[in-house]
Amino acid sequence: MAKFDLNDETVVAVIGSGAGGGTLAHELCEKGIKVVLLEAGKRYGIDDFQNDEWGSFGQLSWLDKRTTSGSWRVAKDFAGLPAWICKTVGGSTVHWAGASLRLQEHEFKVKSAYGGIAGANLLDWPLALADLEPYYAKAEDKMGTTRTNGIPGLPGNNNFKVMYAGAKRLGYKGVHTGRMSINSRARDGRGSCQQIGFCFQGCKTGAKWSTLYSEIPKAEATGKLDLRSQAQALKIEHDAGGKVSGVLYADKDGNQHLQKARAVCVAGNAIETPRILLNSASSTFPDGLANSSGQVGRNYMRHMTGSVYATFPRPVNMYRGTTMAGIITDESGNDPSRGFVGGYEMETLSLGIPFMAAFLDPGAWGANFAQAMEGYETMAGMWLVGEDMPQESNAITLHASEKDQYGLPAPNVHFDDHPNDVAMRNHAYKQGSAVYDAVGATATYEVPPYPSTHNLGTCRMSARAEDGVVNAFGQAHDIKNLFVSDGSQFTTGGAENPTLTIVTLAIRQADHIAKEMTAGNI
Amino acid sequence: MSNSGMNRRQFLQTSGLAAAGAAVVASGSVIMASDGAWALELDTLTGHEGVTLLDMSRRLYPHPSLGDMYYAGVVEQLDGAAKGDGGLAGLIKDGVGQLNSAKGVDWVDLSEGYQLEVLESMEATPFFQKVRGTAVVALYNNPLVWRHFGYEGASFEFGGYLERGFDDLKWAGEPSEDASPKAG
Numbered sequence A: 001m002a003k004f005d006l007n008d009e010t011v012v013a014v015i016g017s018g019a020g021g022g023t024l025a026h027e028l029c030e031k032g033i034k035v036v037l038l039e040a041g042k043r044y045g046i047d048d049f050q051n052d053e054w055g056s057f058g059q060l061s062w063l064d065k066r067t068t069s070g071s072w073r074v075a076k077d078f079a080g081l082p083a084w085i086c087k088t089v090g091g092s093t094v095h096w097a098g099a100s101l102r103l104q105e106h107e108f109k110v111k112s113a114y115g116g117i118a119g120a121n122l123l124d125w126p127l128a129l130a131d132l133e134p135y136y137a138k139a140e141d142k143m144g145t146t147r148t149n150g151i152p153g154l155p156g157n158n159n160f161k162v163m164y165a166g167a168k169r170l171g172y173k174g175v176h177t178g179r180m181s182i183n184s185r186a187r188d189g190r191g192s193c194q195q196i197g198f199c200f201q202g203c204k205t206g207a208k209w210s211t212l213y214s215e216i217p218k219a220e221a222t223g224k225l226d227l228r229s230q231a232q233a234l235k236i237e238h239d240a241g242g243k244v245s246g247v248l249y250a251d252k253d254g255n256q257h258l259q260k261a262r263a264v265c266v267a268g269n270a271i272e273t274p275r276i277l278l279n280s281a282s283s284t285f286p287d288g289l290a291n292s293s294g295q296v297g298r299n300y301m302r303h304m305t306g307s308v309y310a311t312f313p314r315p316v317n318m319y320r321g322t323t324m325a326g327i328i329t330d331e332s333g334n335d336p337s338r339g340f341v342g343g344y345e346m347e348t349l350s351l352g353i354p355f356m357a358a359f360l361d362p363g364a365w366g367a368n369f370a371q372a373m374e375g376y377e378t379m380a381g382m383w384l385v386g387e388d389m390p391q392e393s394n395a396i397t398l399h400a401s402e403k404d405q406y407g408l409p410a411p412n413v414h415f416d417d418h419p420n421d422v423a424m425r426n427h428a429y430k431q432g433s434a435v436y437d438a439v440g441a442t443a444t445y446e447v448p449p450y451p452s453t454h455n456l457g458t459c460r461m462s463a464r465a466e467d468g469v470v471n472a473f474g475q476a477h478d479i480k481n482l483f484v485s486d487g488s489q490f491t492t493g494g495a496e497n498p499t500l501t502i503v504t505l506a507i508r509q510a511d512h513i514a515k516e517m518t519a520g521n522i
Numbered sequence B: 001m002s003n004s005g006m007n008r009r010q011f012l013q014t015s016g017l018a019a020a021g022a023a024v025v026a027s028g029s030v031i032m033a034s035d036g037a038w039a040l041e042l043d044t045l046t047g048h049e050g051v052t053l054l055d056m057s058r059r060l061y062p063h064p065s066l067g068d069m070y071y072a073g074v075v076e077q078l079d080g081a082a083k084g085d086g087g088l089a090g091l092i093k094d095g096v097g098q099l100n101s102a103k104g105v106d107w108v109d110l111s112e113g114y115q116l117e118v119l120e121s122m123e124a125t126p127f128f129q130k131v132r133g134t135a136v137v138a139l140y141n142n143p144l145v146w147r148h149f150g151y152e153g154a155s156f157e158f159g160g161y162l163e164r165g166f167d168d169l170k171w172a173g174e175p176s177e178d179a180s181p182k183a184g
């Protein structure tokens, strides 16, 4: 691994080592560009991962001070935990389930496709599916996504069998074990899935793609990566000309350092990314960096989510095998006759007993709850994930008084469902329950959204500088050597799990940065 | 959130699995099963407070076939948290006092209906939230309790579920090979 000097102004500083930052760092290193990768969390190895839900949660989660507001139920049940994401080398790709779906063509131009929706701050992406297709292909190859590149699908587990049978009876057609960045065959130096069933706790075989053990070691092998773990970025500095010049960060002992940089790429996930920009306000940029539009932190999206669990007369043992073991795609299109715009995916999901107790009906107690838990062995479950509407008032803002461990204002996450989100969730709950009723469910449970796992849109891409924060390459409209490299860039969310698109955008952004550097523009 | 405290209780326990139904008794700072199957020594709470909290935990998450020993795990966590935290100790002791005075009859002697009424009236209190929040983790994060629910937990050390039934379900029929290819 390389070690670069704090005063080396030729490096590119990347903040965050997850899907966006870890991928970008690797791609830049492959092009011979020197990268300092600042990651707030610790570096763990596969051996450190725990097949234990709470134990792993304590090990990997981002637990810095955060507050919540708004009418979403998470603000009541998990007031200090708006998002369930990671603080560790590899970011949330350590946690993630692996579902890897491309966005659909119309989802890049929803303002045109859906028309005016009251209360929604809709905007078309400044790029089209065709612009991303070659990069999607590279991302799928990199991640080893099943059902692409000749890679077979994964074998379905018990949870999938139940969903499949119900879906077929309802007449659904797009039902299979999904496009998963989990090896169904050994590939790229990683083994195949052993159906351990703790995908959310860090995959102990490495079958599941993560920047931790794919992108980052490859980047290190180039000799161009200086990865600093337990290095939390506090503030991005800029020069008199208004270009960014470096990143102030705290090391594991709390000592602060300034890393000079030729360009800065922010990939701290969609809560920390805008927070860093807002916390970097200066006399030149009193509203925060790259915020002339006032859109930094706004249009926060978390996907329309919810789950349906059902009990059956006979055992299922859904927890055995891949956590997300299959998908129904039939509801993912835009069909306004259902009473809402946009679509949603239905994906199997399972939780162990500890998390089921926490999430089935947060705060609930009493005989009904206990009885539901008694049915655990016979339960099957699915997660519902769909496009939610961007709203300007759903926002990450700096809290007026609460501070983090470095004395910086903590982020407040405000979220209210849009009526379209509620109508979609209503439909999804009914369809999810119908799938299980079709195979003889004895009870179905509509489970509210978990703390956000998909965080999007808080530094969105736009064609015009006044509508968003970055351009089609994730480059800030206001500051040309400042980039946003994670899901914050999403103009709208689409129905699909976002990570494949985050990785795709990072690969494309690396090309752009290299070109701009060669041209002497940054 | 860990189960390290289990060791001490298991150490004190003289037989294997505690049977449901055997009464729980308090003696000084110890709570134990009347048949001597297990015992738990408390640091901060009295035995009577412990028994009250154990019974409250059972009313919160009633699983008739789960032995009292598992609910004692909740008491153990509360007692441990209260040790060295005077504010929390006071909160718990006051809350237990309220449970015992709400109807003028000791909590453990209240009918199930009255117990529920009291709990519902206290739902918004920090005491209730503390006990419920502790119970939902302490009870359901216990590997011995998992067995009761048919959850097998960690699988890595056994090679995952690939050869241990990840797809052994027969009652729903088999998906097509296309939808669900064989493992490679």
Ligand SMILES: Cc1cc2nc3c(=O)[nH]c(=O)nc-3n(C[C@H](O)[C@H](O)[C@H](O)COP(=O)(O)OP(=O)(O)OC[C@H]3O[C@@H](n4cnc5c(N)ncnc54)[C@H](O)[C@@H]3O)c2cc1C
Pocket (backbone or CB within 6 Å): A015, A016, A017, A018, A019, A020, A021, A038, A039, A040, A041, A062, A084, A085, A086, A087, A088, A089, A090, A091, A092, A093, A095, A096, A097, A098, A099, A100, A200, A231, A232, A233, A234, A267, A268, A269, A270, A272, A273, A276, A324, A452, A453, A454, A455, A485, A486, A487, A488, A496, A497, A498, A499, A500, A502
């Ligand atoms: C349980 C779970 C299941 C999921 N399943 C799927 C799935 O099946 N499919 C899918 O597409 N997506 C899934 N996701 C979402 C996926 O994990 C995220 O979309 C993706 O990882 C986001 O990438 P990112 O780069 O934006 O952020 P992350 O991957 O979260 O990485 C951000 C990194 O930045 C670091 N960081 C933040 N602030 C700072 C700072 N100030 N200084 C230094 N470092 C900082 C963090 O510690 C973290 O490591 C899942 C997420 C969870 C939690």
Ligand code: SF4
Pocket (backbone or CB within 6 Å): A182, A192, A193, A194, A195, A196, A197, A198, A199, A200, A202, A203, A204, A205, A206, A207, A208, A321, A322, A323, B160
């Ligand atoms: S089920 Fe497969 S992908 Fe998930 S943790 Fe296990 S080996 Fe990894």
